[in-house]
Amino acid sequence: MTLMNSLLAGTALIALASGAAMADPALIYDLGGKFDKSFNEAAYAGAKRWTEETGGSYKELEMQSEAQREQALRRLAETGANPIVMTGFAFSDVLTKIAPDYPDTKFAIIDMVVDQPNVQSVVFAEEQGSYLAGVMAAMKSQSDVVGFIGGMDIPLIHKFECGYAQGFKAVKPEGKVLVNYTGTTPAAWNDPVKGGELAKAQKSQGADVIYAAAGGTGIGVLQAAADLGILSIGVDSNQNHLHPGQVLTSMVKRVDNAVYDAFMAGTDLEPGVRVMDLKAEGVGVAIDDNNKDLVTPEIQAAVDEAAAKIGSGEIMVHDYMTDSSCPVE
Structure with missing residues (x-):
């Protein structure tokens, strides 16, 4: 008997003994790692909060390569995890x-819409939060030149870029927004060295505030900005403390x-599209003891x-992904 069969047999015995399966939720992190200080780590924080409040346990997996996506999802579904939450648009195809192979399992995907009867798709109004960041950058900039450094060059990250530019231009119509992307493959999320190089290049062109929407790569942007004596803007998690x-x-x-809400819903997770915008407190800008003097x-x-x-x-922030x-x- 294989380890997987043993696990499945054990799960079945527990279900028979209790009269119902006691399913644990599960969380799959995207490339970049659980502790990327950004997107994945924000997901982990939600799962951790659920555990602390409920005393429950959950399964988790960290992606190491693109090839693991299907294997990871099937493995968790077959071990009875429910619901299964995954971070990142890249899970959409798989x-x-x-999802149709496991109709009794609920899934939640963050950052992409998957139209299946057992899937909740969670999308964010990143353009709205980025607009506020752009307003702040414009008011703080002395050079009237700011920067944006994205991770993978995809429409989703252009939402951040465009919202930021709109907020900046609303305050300084004649100002300039420099834009660079780290790459066109998933490796772009985890290249802090490249992020730092791009930040230095933008500084040389006059940027004195740089917004990084690049996952783990952004850590290099924030570090370089600090070293150069200019300001940065973090993303996803509150990175002010870095x-x-x-x-x-x-x-x-x-x-x-x-993630927290999906875990709390459990097997009652509602399928369909859930939009987390500024009004729903799904996005915003962080102000705390680390940046209050700025x-x-x-x-x-x-x-x-x-x-x-x-x-x-009254202000309609354009969503890049619409057109x-x-x-x-």
């Missing part, structure tokens, strides 16, 4: 293929809430005003 007083803010994407009352007031207008619909274009570029 989930579309696998370089106190030198990270202007972090565009926080509440991936932790998405955020003047004027900047705070501008952020509050912009957030209120976005929430009311693959950005009106300010």
